[in-house]
Amino acid sequence: MKKRGPLLALFFGLTMLLSGCSSLTVLDPKGPAARTLSDTIIFSILMMVGVLAVVYILYVYMLVKYRAKKSNEGYVPPHEEGSTKLEITWTVIPIIIVLILSVVTVRTTMAVENVPEGYENQEPLVIYASSSNWKWHFSYPEQGIETVNYVNLPTHRPVEFRMYSFGPITSLWIPQLAGQKYAMSDMVTKINLVADVPGSYMGKNANFNGEGFAHMNFEALAMSQAEFDEWVQDVKNNEGELTEAEFDKLLETPHVGRMSFASTHLSFSPPPEEGHHHSGSTEKENGNQEHQDNKEKFPEPSSTDEDEAEFDFDPNVHPDDPTPVDPGDESTHHEGH
Amino acid sequence: MKIDATQPLEYGTEENRNKIFGFWLFMGAEIALFATLFTVYFVLVDRFASGPSGADLFVIGPVLAETFILLTSSFTIGLAVHSMRLGLKKQMMIFMVITLVLGAAFLGIEIYEFFHYVHEGAAITTSAFTSSLLTLLGTHGAHVTFGLLWGTAILLQVRKYGLDHKTANKSFIFSLYWHFLDVVWIFIFSFVYLKGLM
Amino acid sequence: MKWDEFFVTGDPLIYGAMVSIVLVSLAILVGLTYFKKWGYLWREWLTTVDHKKIGVMYILAALIMLFRGGVDAVMMRAQTSMPDMKFLDGQHYNEIFTTHGVIMILFMAMPFIFGLMNVIIPLQIGARDVAFPRLNAISFWLFFAGAMLFNISFVIGGSPDAGWSAYFPLAGIEFSPHVGNNYYSLALQISGIGTLMTGLNFIVTIMKMRAPGMTLMKMPMFTWSVLITSVIIIFAFPVLTVALLLMMFDRQFGTQFFTMQNGGMDMLWANLFWVWGHPEVYIVVLPAFGIFSEIISTFAKKNLYGYKSMVISMLVISGLSFLVWAHHFYTMGQGAMVNGFFSITTMAIAVPTGVKIFNWLFTLHKGRIEFTTPMLYSLAFIPIFTIGGVTGVMLAMASADYQYHNTMFLVAHFHYVLIPGTVFAVIAGFHYWFPKVFGFRLNERRGKTAFWFIIISFNVTFFPLFFLGLQGMTRRMYTYSEETGFGPLNMLSMVGAIGLTIGFILLVYNIYWSTRYEPRDTTGDPWDGRSLEWSMPSPVPVYNFAVVPEITKRDEFWFAKQEGKSLSDKKIEKIHMPSNSGKPFILGIAFFFLGFFVVFSWWTPAIVAGIAVLLTMAAMSFDRDDGYYIPVEEVVQSEKRLRGERV
Incomplete structure (x- = not known):
């Protein structure tokens, strides 16, 4: 009788979810990483609806059957200490549920931390995504170009975002392509994703970083490799180079629109030491696609901004093999359906 | 108020027993506090940036002196409690005074040390390492300072009221506190100084 | 610092708040003077060391903070109710989402729970007061100093x-x-010490002052929950102390x-904060579990x-x-x-929590x-909290959390945990124990109207999130x-927020109405209760128990009633009481000014x-x-007066 409200709302919600209502961005994935997450979420919702159902059925049963009414006046409820058998039951079953979910969690976490399945042999496109109040800078070291507040990606090619921040902690999130991850000032974090459907996707900073936070959005535009190459060429031909003075000025400006440059800031304002941080091992998780170049260039001791001079970043930015194995060939075949 | 004559004076009343139990709990919280400070120190110990590291900074001489002084004061506060249990007010006060003087000496060396660090270019603002080092040492030092004030207050009360179940209880609790500070110092000595010098 | 930076200027809302603060303060001062209540206020409240009165002051402060935090919340919902709202x-x-969070957790939920703890725990275990009554007063005044310091930030200096x-x-x-975040570090530090x-x-108190015969496993469940919570406090709060110190x-x-x-590590703060912050959630939720256990069983x-698995599950939760x-x-x-x-550790918490849910159902x-x-509040808690719980398990899955983190999904989840888990509990406890403290119940019909408003509006507010x-x-x-398409659901949520506001206003109105019109309770046991607090007359006399009862089993009072046995027919002796003291209040004021001067880095006044x-x-x-004694005759007379009417 009471609390039917949330129950109904939940069923209503579920129908919405399972019918794939596309307004729920998170459950409308356009790439394998986001698809893994969406499947995980739907799986966990189903499990949890089962748990809720058991609780709600027992709850309604108890309330209806054992409520005080005229007919049971004078009824004295018995004294019950409990039942070991029952108590073991409702300890063991949840443990089993938790075990199942743990396995799913560990497997899917591994899956989304690494290059999506089926794309492991392709050279990933590296994009450095750095945040400053309240903008995103995307640097393409391979292509030697940089954008502000928009990012273009080729479809069917693994993309590796490497994030860091010029200020407060931010979080790079393109819900339809992959889950979010923090960008921080003293380490580089990574997101691996692939877009398999061309389109324009909402990208944003998900972590509160001050006054302009609400406006810190960007567009992630997934396009075919050919279109992507064309765009890169276009930027190279038509846009100016990003100078250090200009970049410093840009960092100071709170809000800007979209910008494109024919060079990156990585040479004069390199990212913090990569892969090093206090509690973990992104390096190990991503071992299979680690680039030979960033390991040896960044030695172990903790670096700070003051140590910049030690690191001549430039060689990294223009890798020794400037022409990547052309992944466009095979990926273009997948397009257009 | 019921006084239980079979117990030592400081445990004599229910209130006294509760206070001693409560103070043990408080020391549990203090352990959590120092454990957190140690954790912060260990996390930041290698982040000395352009400032000096522990190996550059630490000199064993004054630290050994501090350790020796504080250990001795732990012994003298033990003697004070022992005298108190024997009902020897005057001896108890003498040992208390010695303890406080040793505490003040410890504090003096520590302050000298801080000046030395700053002189070496290790101010609290220099690097994450110096911040965590000086905060850890400073928190211990602040505890010692508070102990000196507290101990003086108790000493005055013992002089004024003699050794009754109240003053005895306070003195005993103070001795627990003082031993605790000594234990914390042993940890600082081993894991900050000795490890840093290695 | 210039004076025009000292006061927050430029916002009509804040000017309005300033004016109302000045007017209310004046009204209080004038009222106290006019009715000659200064002496009463000082003697009976500001200097009190009585756990019941301290508890009442905690709850009063918490209710005020509930409205402060609630106004913040309604303003937030109003601002986001439509796209591009101005x-x-x-x-x-x-500023308001920051203060909403801090106030609701630290200055509303915790003091409300502390208030109920203060009023009830000594009564449940058969004690005359808490172990250290004067320290208890210090705790309250430090909390209050911290809360006031935090609250003035929005007119002086900025939040x-x-x-x-x-x-x-x-x-x-x-x-x-x-200076906003200086207020944060100092206000939380001061109330944290308390x-x-x-x-x-x-x-x-719980370990050393229980009535004879009350072993640990015979304690009421609320007492158990408070014991475990207190242990969490001892180990979690020093971490906050350090974190706030480093922040300062x-x-x-x-x-x-x-x-x-220079080597600083921003994520170290996040680690320290949450090493305290997660146990903090259980500091406010475990006592709530205790309250629900009492009420559901009654x-x-x-x-x-x-009972045993309830205790074990709380111990497991506190460890995890x-x-x-x-x-x-x-x-x-x-x-x-x-x-x-x-x-895995996070999901594991669902197991002991599930055990509790099933135990309540089988009660x-x-x-x-x-x-x-x-x-009603306790029963509403079960299904709503379960939604909070299962979404918690969903959030616990690291991979999926990459999509929930920092989103409204998370916001919905923790409101589904904390509102049924804590707010419903304190409201339920408030209604349940109100007659014990004041001698009359809150009106049931009006209470139920407020309940339905709150319960339905809560779901309308938070489910869309x-x-x-x-x-x-x-x-x-x-x-x-x-x-973005976020508009309609946000509007729905705003409608719910209005409903919640009405619900809480009805709840407070009920306090006023019941004070005036509700019949007085003469039995001391209006709910046919089970634990010791109901064996005493209401309102409880200052000395609590005239004679401390002997305990032989759980729910001793319930069985005594069944057997027609009295728990209080032993010989009455003189009772030792602690004296009132103004020093805790003065200490609170001193701490307030210390905090205030440090916020502005005014070092000389701070020293x-x-x-x-x-x-x-x-x-x-x-x-x-050494306190004073209440003579036997006085106890006998007061017991006669209070219990005489009951027969």
């Missing part, structure tokens, strides 16, 4: 604006140069703990099902609460193995359930554009205030007041 600017919005978790480097001096002392006081040093003395240069007319903190930042990039570990089984107001989260709406956004703190403490140390 009600608040970004800065103001950032903190970096979120209740105050992540660095955002909360650092570089990105938050104004909280630590409360935890300590209650462990000693970073902001005011230029240290490099969480800075971006109104199902049955003893609590699975220290092992899950990293689930607040799975997205920090610590790798799949670390995240996997924290996912209802074969019972005879009476739907009183406190019972789950979907907003899945649509990609992040938390802490002060505005959004039309194209003076610091010396005042030390002198007050020294004065307490030298104080040799």
Whole structure:
């Protein structure tokens, strides 16, 4: 009788979810990483609806059957200490549920931390995504170009975002392509994703970083490799180079629109030491696609901004093999359906 | 108020027993506090940036002196409690005074040390390492300072009221506190100084 | 600092608040003078060391804070109710969501629970007072000083604006140069010391002052929950103390703990904060579990099902609460193995929590359930909290959390945990124990109207947020554009927020109405209760128990009633009582000024205030007041007067 409200709302919600209502961005994935997450979420919702159902059925049963009414006046409820058998039951079953979910969690976490399945042999496109109040800078070291507040990606090619921040902690999130991850000032974090459907996707900073936070959005535009190459060429031909003075000025400006440059800031304002941080091992998780170049260039001791001079970043930015194995060939075949 | 004559004076009343139990709990919280400070120190110990590291900074001489002084004061506060249990007010006060003087000496060396660090270019603002080092040492030092004030207050009360179940209880609790500070110092000595010098 | 920076200027809402603060303060001063109540206020309240009165003051403060935090919440919902709303600017919005979080957790939920603890625990275990009554008063005044310091920030100097978790480097001096976050570090520090002392006081009280025969496993469940909570406090709050100290040093003395240069590590703050912050959730939720256990068992007319497993599950939860903190930042990039570990520990908490849910359900089984107001809140708790719980398990899955983190889904989840888990509990406890303290019940009919308003509005407010989260709406956004499609659900949520406001106003109106018109309770046991507090007349006399009862089993009072046995027919002796003291109140004032001067880095006055703190403490140390005795005749007479009417 009471609390039917949330129950109904939940069923209503579920129908919405399972019918794939596309307004729920998170459950409308356009790439394998986001698809893994969406499947995980739907799986966990189903499990949890089962748990809720058991609780709600027992709850309604108890309330209806054992409520005080005229007919049971004078009824004295018995004294019950409990039942070991029952108590073991409702300890063991949840443990089993938790075990199942743990396995799913560990497997899917591994899956989304690494290059999506089926794309492991392709050279990933590296994009450095750095945040400053309240903008995103995307640097393409391979292509030697940089954008502000928009990012273009080729479809069917693994993309590796490497994030860091010029200020407060931010979080790079393109819900339809992959889950979010923090960008921080003293380490580089990574997101691996692939877009398999061309389109324009909402990208944003998900972590509160001050006054302009609400406006810190960007567009992630997934396009075919050919279109992507064309765009890169276009930027190279038509846009100016990003100078250090200009970049410093840009960092100071709170809000800007979209910008494109024919060079990156990585040479004069390199990212913090990569892969090093206090509690973990992104390096190990991503071992299979680690680039030979960033390991040896960044030695172990903790670096700070003051140590910049030690690191001549430039060689990294223009890798020794400037022409990547052309992944466009095979990926273009997948397009257009 | 019921006084239980079979117990030592400081445990004599229910209130006294509760206070001693409560103070043990408080020391549990203090352990959590120092454990957190140690954790912060260990996390930041290698982040000395352009400032000096522990190996550059630490000199064993004054630290050994501090350790020796504080250990001795732990012994003298033990003697004070022992005298108190024997009902020897005057001896108890003498040992208390010695303890406080040793505490003040410890504090003096520590302050000298801080000046030395700053002189070496290790101010609290220099690097994450110096911040965590000086905060850890400073928190211990602040505890010692508070102990000196507290101990003086108790000493005055013992002089004024003699050794009754109240003053005895306070003195005993103070001795627990003082031993605790000594234990914390042993940890600082081993894991900050000795490890840093290695 | 210039004077025009001292007061917050430029916002009509804040001018309005200033005017109303001045008017209300004046009204209070004039009223107290006119009715000649200064002496009464000083003697009966400001200097009291009576646990019942301290509890009442905690609850009163918590109710005021509930409205302060509630106004923040309604303003937030109003600002986001429509796309491109212009009600608040970004800065103001950032300040109110920060203060909403801090106030609701630290200055509303905790003091409300502490208030109920203070009133009830000594009564439940058959004690005359808490172990250290004067320390208890100090705890309260430190909490109150911290709360006031935090609250003046919005008119003097500006409120903190970096979120209740105050992540660095955002909360650092570089990105938050104004004094707002100084208020944060100092107000929380001062009230945190009070909280630590409360935890300590209650462990000693429960461990050492139980009635003869009451072994640990014969204690009422609320007492158990408070004992476990107090242990969590002892180990969790020192971590906050250190974190806030380092924050203050970073902001005011230029240290490099969480800075971006010279080796500072911003994520160290997040770790320290959540090592305290997650146990903090259980500090406010476990006592709530205790309250629900008492109420459900009372109104199902049955003893609590699975007592032993209830205790064990709370112990397990308290242990696990220290092992899950990293689930607040799975997205920090610590790798799949670390995240996997924290996912598993987090999900493991669902097991003991589930045990509790089933035990409550089976307490209802074969019972005879009476739907009183406190019972309604307790029953509403079960299904709503379960939604909070299962979404918690979903959030615990690290991979999926990459999509929920920082979104409205998370916001919906923790409101689904904390509102049924804590707010319903304190409201239920408030209705349940109100007659014990004041001698009359809150009106049932009006109470139930407020209940339905609150319960339905709660779901209307927060259920849409789950979907907003899945649509990609992040938390802490002060505005959004039309194209995002977030508008309709936010509007729905606003409607719910209005309903919640009405519900809480009805609840307070009921207090006023019942005070005037509700018949007085003469039995001392209006709910047909089970634990010792109901064996006493209401309101409880200052000395609590005329004779301390002997305990032989759980729910002793219930069985005594069944057997027609009296728990209080032993010989009455004179009763020792602690004397009132003004020093805790003065200490609170000294701490308030110390905090205020440090906020503005006014060092000379700060040192003076610091010396005042030390002198007050020294004065307490030298104080040799042994309390006083209530003579036998007086106890006999008062018992006759209070119990005479009952026969």
